[in-house]
Amino acid sequence: MGNKQEAIKYLREKKDLTADLEQVTRAKQFPHVPPPLFKLDTIERREEMINPEVRMDELEFQIVRAFDILPPAGYDTLDMYVYCEFPYPQNQVQKVRSSTVRKSVEPGEL
DSSP states (O other), X not given: OOOHHHHXXXXXXXXXXXXXXXXXXXXXXXXTSOOOOOOOOOOOOOOOOOOTTSOTTOOOOOOOOBOOOOOOTTOSOEEEOOEEEEOOSXXXXXXXXXXXEEEESOOBOO
């Protein structure tokens, strides 16, 4: 069974963030509605998942999707890719580059 307190905390966060988003949406739809007050949240989550097929000296990650990427002025589409550098181990920096998705602003999975 999962951690009930953590689940309740996440549900409260979801409720608060949904209310904030609704207020911003209303302010955008109706110019006479004042925008919400300034709010800054720093949220840090540590999650650990155990995958027996990945060795202890390996890292596996997946870019789920990319959307609403705005091209610079004068351009309709972009050529996109993901580039990551992992400074571990310290004596051997690992660099990874995905394949390029050409002429898109909603590439989906990269």
